[in-house]
Amino acid sequence: MPSIILTKEDLADTVAYFRQQDALSFDVETVGAHRGVPSQNQITWLSMATHGAAVAIPMGHPNGDTLISKATRKKNRETGTFEAIPAVYDEPPAQLRPGQIFEALQPLLFGEQYRKICHNAVFDLVSVAKYYDGALPTPKYGCTLVASWLLDENRLNGLKPRVISEYGHKYDTENVGRRVEIHPFSTVARYALLDAKYTWLLWKRMVPLLQAEGLSRAMSLELQVLEVLLEMALTGAPVDLDALHALDADLTVQVARIIEEVYKAAGQVFNINSTRQKADILFGKKSAGGQGIKPSKLTQGGRKKKREGTKPTIYDYSTDAEELKKHDDNAVCSALLEYQEVNKLLGTYVHGYLGDESGGRPSIIFDGRIYPTFKQYGTVSGRFSASEPNLQNVPAPGSPLGAAVRGLFVAPQEKVTILQENTPVELGWVLLIADYGQIELRVMAHFLGCGAWYDGFHAGVDAHTATANAVFGVPFEEVTKDQRSRSKTLAFATLFGAQAATVAKSMGSTVQEAQAFLDLQERKMPEVGKFQNWLIGEALKHEVPHIRTLVGRKRRLPDLSSSTDWIREKAERQCLNSLIQGSAADLNKMAIIRMGHLCKKNREWLRLSLTVHDELVVHCREDKVEEGSALLQQAMIGPGIQEILNVPITADVKVCDRWSEAK
Known part of the structure; x- marks a missing residue:
C-alpha cells in the first residue's frame, strides 16, 4: 500500500491490512480557530501505524508542494500592526472527503478487538468522535503520553522530546503540527506519518518497561480514567453568559479604580504592567520617588548574572505576587497585589472565556458550554491539571x-x-x-497508623481539632477557634514542608514563635517525624530514590541523594508530600x-x-x-x-x- 492514501481503493487496501492486526496507533492534525478543542476542531489529516505499516491520509490539506510566493508581512494602515501573509503553493493533489475516510475507518475505530493508541489519546479520540455523531471509538485504548509520564514524571513527555530521547531523531524542526495548513503537502504528509509511526514504536517499547517497573496497575488505572475523561470532554460545563458579561463590566470598573489607587499610593503615574517601571517604583530610593523597598527575589536573568559574577541591578529582582506579599503593609504593594488578582481574573476567567477580538483570542464558549481539557498526566504528583480553561x-x-x-x-x-x-x-x-x-490528612493518618490524626478520625473528630488536642493538651470539646486555626496551619506545614517563616506569616506571629510551635508539635506528635525519616530512608534504598503511591505509581526524587544541603532538604520535604498528594x-x-x-x-x-x-x-x-x-x-x-x-x-x-x- 502507498504511504499517502489518496484513493478509495488504496484506503480499502489499507483498512484490510490494518484489520488483520490487533492494534493500531493513530494521530490527527487539526485546523480552525479552535484547533486545540477536540470537540470543535476540524481534522485535515489522519495518520495510522501498526505492525509493518504506516500511512498518512489527507482530507482537505490546501497546499501542493510548489512554492508560488513566500510568506511575508503587510502593515495594516488603520492599526499600524503587521499582518502575516502565508506562503502560496500550487494546488494539492485530489483528496478523499472526510465522510469517505471515516466511513471506511469505522470497522477499525469501533472494533472491540483493536487497541487504539495515541499520544494524548483524549484529544485524538474526541476529535474523531464528532465525525461519528459524537460516538467515541470503542475501547481498548492506549496512550503513550500517559505511559511516558508514568515512566518518568520529571521529564518532558511530549512526542517529539520522547522520540529524540529514545531514537535520536528530530523530525519536526519547522513545528509543522502547530499550523499544518501553512506548510507544503509532502512536508505535512511526512510529519503526520512519523507522528503515528513513532507513537506505535513508543507503545511497543513502553509496555514492557511499565511491567518491569511494576507500573502496570497504575497504567490500568490511568487508562480507565482516560475513558471517563472522554465522556467529560463531550459533556462540557454550562456557563451563565449574562453573569459572565456582568462580571466583565464589574471587574473592568474595579481594575480602573485599583489603578488609580496604585498611582495615588505611589505619588505618580507609571506603566503598571512594566516590570522595569514597577522596579523603579518599588525598589527605587525614596528621595527619587521610590518606595525604598529592599528587593530579595532574583529573576532567572538575575540569578544568571550572579552566577557569572555580575552584580544584579534592581531590574534583576522580581516584582511578582510572592515578592509583593512580603511587603503587603506598604500601600503600593497592597494596591499592586489587588490589581494583579483582579486583572488576572478579568484576563483569565472573563476575557479568557469570552475571547478578546482585539487580541485575536477566540471565545472558548460553544453553545453555552466550556469544554476544559483535563490532563491526568499534568503534574508530577498525579493530580489533574486543566487547560482551556485552567x-x-x-x-x-x-x-x-x-x-x-x-x-x-x-x-x-x-x-x-x-x-x-x-x-x-x-x-x-x-x-x-x-x-x-480532609482527604490528604486522612491519607497521612492511614500511612502513620497511629497518633493524633489516626485516633481523631476514628473518633469522628476532624484533623485540626485532633492536632489541637494533642499539641495544646485540651479535650476535643474545649478546643478554641484560635487553637484550631493554628493547628490547621501546623497540619499543612507538615504536608507541604512549610518552614517557620511561612508558618509565621500564616499565623501572624514571629518566626521564633512559629518555630517554637513547630517544635512543640514535633514533641507532641512524634509519629509524624518518625514516619518521614523512615520514608526518606526507604526512598534512598533505590538506585533512583523514589516513593510509591497507593496504586504503586512512582514519584522519583533523585535530589534526595544530593550532596548540596538545600537541594537535598527540599527533596526531603517533597518526599512526604509526594506520597500524600499522590495517594490522594x-x-x-x-x-x-x-x-x-x-x-x-x-x-x-x-x-x-x-x-x-x-x-x-x-x-x-x-x-x-x-x-x-x-x-x-x-x-x-x-x-x-x-x-x-x-x-x-x-x-x-x-x-x-x-x-x-x-x-
Missing part, C-alpha cells in the same frame, strides 16, 4: 472574586421531557457537587472511574462534568436528585473504596444550581 486555578470559593468565578458555572439550562404516568413532564437539571473531607490523587481517580461507570449506565439523567482538586461536579436531572446523590457518594466512599484506607473517608454531596453554592 479550572484548577479558580480562586478559593471563600473570597468574593472566587465565588463570582465559580458562580459562572451552572446546571444545564435545557429541559428534557419524560413520560410520568403517560403524561409528558418537562424537567430541568441541577448540579451535584461532592468533595472529600489515586483515590480521586478511583472515584472518577466509579462515577464514570455509574454515569454511563444512567446517561439519560446523570453526567460527570468536572473534576477540580478533590471535587466532582455532576449534572443530574431534577427528579433524580436523591438517587444521583447516593450514586455520587457511593462512587467516592462506598464499598470497594472505603476499605483502601484504614481510617474512615467522608464526602459531602451538595445539590445546587451554581458551582459557587456548594461551599
Whole structure:
C-alpha cells in the first residue's frame, strides 16, 4: 500500500491490512480557530501505524508542494500592526472527503478487538468522535503520553522530546503540527506519518518497561480514567453568559479604580504592567520617588548574572505576587497585589472565556458550554491539571472574586421531557457537587497508623481539632477557634514542608514563635517525624530514590541523594508530600472511574462534568436528585473504596444550581 492514501481503493487496501492486526496507533492534525478543542476542531489529516505499516491520509490539506510566493508581512494602515501573509503553493493533489475516510475507518475505530493508541489519546479520540455523531471509538485504548509520564514524571513527555530521547531523531524542526495548513503537502504528509509511526514504536517499547517497573496497575488505572475523561470532554460545563458579561463590566470598573489607587499610593503615574517601571517604583530610593523597598527575589536573568559574577541591578529582582506579599503593609504593594488578582481574573476567567477580538483570542464558549481539557498526566504528583480553561486555578470559593468565578458555572439550562404516568413532564437539571473531607490528612493518618490524626478520625473528630488536642493538651470539646486555626496551619506545614517563616506569616506571629510551635508539635506528635525519616530512608534504598503511591505509581526524587544541603532538604520535604498528594490523587481517580461507570449506565439523567482538586461536579436531572446523590457518594466512599484506607473517608454531596453554592 502507498504511504499517502489518496484513493478509495488504496484506503480499502489499507483498512484490510490494518484489520488483520490487533492494534493500531493513530494521530490527527487539526485546523480552525479552535484547533486545540477536540470537540470543535476540524481534522485535515489522519495518520495510522501498526505492525509493518504506516500511512498518512489527507482530507482537505490546501497546499501542493510548489512554492508560488513566500510568506511575508503587510502593515495594516488603520492599526499600524503587521499582518502575516502565508506562503502560496500550487494546488494539492485530489483528496478523499472526510465522510469517505471515516466511513471506511469505522470497522477499525469501533472494533472491540483493536487497541487504539495515541499520544494524548483524549484529544485524538474526541476529535474523531464528532465525525461519528459524537460516538467515541470503542475501547481498548492506549496512550503513550500517559505511559511516558508514568515512566518518568520529571521529564518532558511530549512526542517529539520522547522520540529524540529514545531514537535520536528530530523530525519536526519547522513545528509543522502547530499550523499544518501553512506548510507544503509532502512536508505535512511526512510529519503526520512519523507522528503515528513513532507513537506505535513508543507503545511497543513502553509496555514492557511499565511491567518491569511494576507500573502496570497504575497504567490500568490511568487508562480507565482516560475513558471517563472522554465522556467529560463531550459533556462540557454550562456557563451563565449574562453573569459572565456582568462580571466583565464589574471587574473592568474595579481594575480602573485599583489603578488609580496604585498611582495615588505611589505619588505618580507609571506603566503598571512594566516590570522595569514597577522596579523603579518599588525598589527605587525614596528621595527619587521610590518606595525604598529592599528587593530579595532574583529573576532567572538575575540569578544568571550572579552566577557569572555580575552584580544584579534592581531590574534583576522580581516584582511578582510572592515578592509583593512580603511587603503587603506598604500601600503600593497592597494596591499592586489587588490589581494583579483582579486583572488576572478579568484576563483569565472573563476575557479568557469570552475571547478578546482585539487580541485575536477566540471565545472558548460553544453553545453555552466550556469544554476544559483535563490532563491526568499534568503534574508530577498525579493530580489533574486543566487547560482551556485552567479550572484548577479558580480562586478559593471563600473570597468574593472566587465565588463570582465559580458562580459562572451552572446546571444545564435545557429541559428534557419524560413520560410520568403517560403524561409528558418537562424537567430541568441541577448540579451535584461532592468533595472529600480532609482527604490528604486522612491519607497521612492511614500511612502513620497511629497518633493524633489516626485516633481523631476514628473518633469522628476532624484533623485540626485532633492536632489541637494533642499539641495544646485540651479535650476535643474545649478546643478554641484560635487553637484550631493554628493547628490547621501546623497540619499543612507538615504536608507541604512549610518552614517557620511561612508558618509565621500564616499565623501572624514571629518566626521564633512559629518555630517554637513547630517544635512543640514535633514533641507532641512524634509519629509524624518518625514516619518521614523512615520514608526518606526507604526512598534512598533505590538506585533512583523514589516513593510509591497507593496504586504503586512512582514519584522519583533523585535530589534526595544530593550532596548540596538545600537541594537535598527540599527533596526531603517533597518526599512526604509526594506520597500524600499522590495517594490522594489515586483515590480521586478511583472515584472518577466509579462515577464514570455509574454515569454511563444512567446517561439519560446523570453526567460527570468536572473534576477540580478533590471535587466532582455532576449534572443530574431534577427528579433524580436523591438517587444521583447516593450514586455520587457511593462512587467516592462506598464499598470497594472505603476499605483502601484504614481510617474512615467522608464526602459531602451538595445539590445546587451554581458551582459557587456548594461551599
